[in-house]
Amino acid sequence: MPDHAHLLVGGDTASNLRGFVHHFKTLTGFRYKKATRRSLWQISYHDHVLRRDEDLHDVAAYIWHNPVRAGIASNAESYPYSGPQPLVERL
Numbered sequence: 550m551p552d553h554a555h556l557l558v559g560g561d562t563a564s565n566l567r568g569f570v571h572h573f574k575t576l577t578g579f580r581y582k583k584a585t586r587r588s589l590w591q592i593s594y595h596d597h598v599l600r601r602d603e604d605l606h607d608v609a610a611y612i613w614h615n616p617v618r619a620g621i622a623s624n625a626e627s628y629p630y631s632g633p634q635p636l637v638e639r640l
Contacts, residue, residue: 555612
């Protein structure tokens with residue numbers, strides 16, 4: 550997506566989402582700024598922890614098809630920044 554990213558990450562009670570997001574944004578933001586001289590990320594982020602009644606496959610499919618709903622891709626497979634297609638095909 551041109552103005553945001555969806556990431557579906559897993560972990561356990563010992564996982565550190567804040568640390569993961571900080572590391573991800575630092576690494577990608579540094580490389581982007583080096584190449585373009587512009588900032589990539591805003592300061593904060595929005596997270597959502599899946600509830601027991603939410604289906605992991607439905608959430609993954611929502612993320613995968615987001616570029617189509619936004620009108621920037623004709624199908625999910627043609628969007629160049631989507632994750633691995635074989636994973637989604639199993640959904």
